[in-house]
Amino acid sequence: MSKPKLSAEQLVDKMKSEKGITFQYISEQEAVEFLQRKNNYFRLAAYRNNYDKRRRGEREGTYIDLDFAYLVDLSSIDLHVRNLSFQMCLDIEHDLKVQLLNDVTADLNEDGYNLVVSFISKHDYLKEEIFKKRYSTYVGNLINKFFTFDTHKNANNKDIIDYIGIRCPIWAFLEIISFGTFLHLYDYYYASNAPVRQQLLHPIKNLRNACAHNNCIINNLKKGSTRPTAAVTQFVASIPEISADVRRRHLSTQPIFEFCTLLFVYDRTVSEDVKKHRYSELFSLVNDRMVRHSYYYSNQQLLKSVYHFIKKITDFLIK
Numbered sequence: 001m002s003k004p005k006l007s008a009e010q011l012v013d014k015m016k017s018e019k020g021i022t023f024q025y026i027s028e029q030e031a032v033e034f035l036q037r038k039n040n041y042f043r044l045a046a047y048r049n050n051y052d053k054r055r056r057g058e059r060e061g062t063y064i065d066l067d068f069a070y071l072v073d074l075s076s077i078d079l080h081v082r083n084l085s086f087q088m089c090l091d092i093e094h095d096l097k098v099q100l101l102n103d104v105t106a107d108l109n110e111d112g113y114n115l116v117v118s119f120i121s122k123h124d125y126l127k128e129e130i131f132k133k134r135y136s137t138y139v140g141n142l143i144n145k146f147f148t149f150d151t152h153k154n155a156n157n158k159d160i161i162d163y164i165g166i167r168c169p170i171w172a173f174l175e176i177i178s179f180g181t182f183l184h185l186y187d188y189y190y191a192s193n194a195p196v197r198q199q200l201l202h203p204i205k206n207l208r209n210a211c212a213h214n215n216c217i218i219n220n221l222k223k224g225s226t227r228p229t230a231a232v233t234q235f236v237a238s239i240p241e242i243s244a245d246v247r248r249r250h251l252s253t254q255p256i257f258e259f260c261t262l263l264f265v266y267d268r269t270v271s272e273d274v275k276k277h278r279y280s281e282l283f284s285l286v287n288d289r290m291v292r293h294s295y296y297y298s299n300q301q302l303l304k305s306v307y308h309f310i311k312k313i314t315d316f317l318i319k
Contacts (some may be wrong), residue, residue, distance in 0.1 A: 020062025025069035046219035086211035
């Protein structure tokens, strides 16, 4: 059944009367203004998934100890997590590309051009992907310089590629392709000898895409069904302060597993100068922003446990 469109005032009333959400730290009028000017209900309400509902009694189905201010705070923390995670993903992407170019340069069997031709020949979808970018503000000039296309129109007036001429060096190709395509190229070149395995890079890709699309990251941190990789499991297991039970519980939750994978790969991939700067931001996020309203979560065991889990990992890395 479709849900009716509701005004900000109606949504606040619904949260209070039907969901059991309180307005102790932010008044109902301030909540209305927040929904009208700063965030929408659909996104904000997503964070209530971290809270339990009453299972019986007159208030069955309402949330336990959930204030509107808690949702606002979680949405703000999530914004900071997304922004920092995205920058860390970009740092990893940059250093992986630098490493790939260095290895190709040192490879006596590779001139930097054959790799691009052979890779595209193995991934036919790339022809159309590159063709569609030929008018891009940022990479169009590179494509028109290093690629030529012979096309014809089909019955639906769509361009069909008959031939693609490729004279593109790897250093230019890396500027054209998406991160997902780069991961395919990375795996293609290194095969089984990749410095960073695909099973570690794919969780980072998922997190990067979520951050790039401004998706909520910490809207549901309850135990999930994700199976963590052995490398990340061993990494977390090497931290004495984290018990095996806590490790298993939190790494089964996808956003936590992906964030831990990001930290694990970041620490082993990114240059020390960049790492020093980014770790300063990470330290501030964990030890300042995340605990700014810690009293909001005094009765919320899940979020407290997740926080202490992440803090122990970051403390281990930032020594």
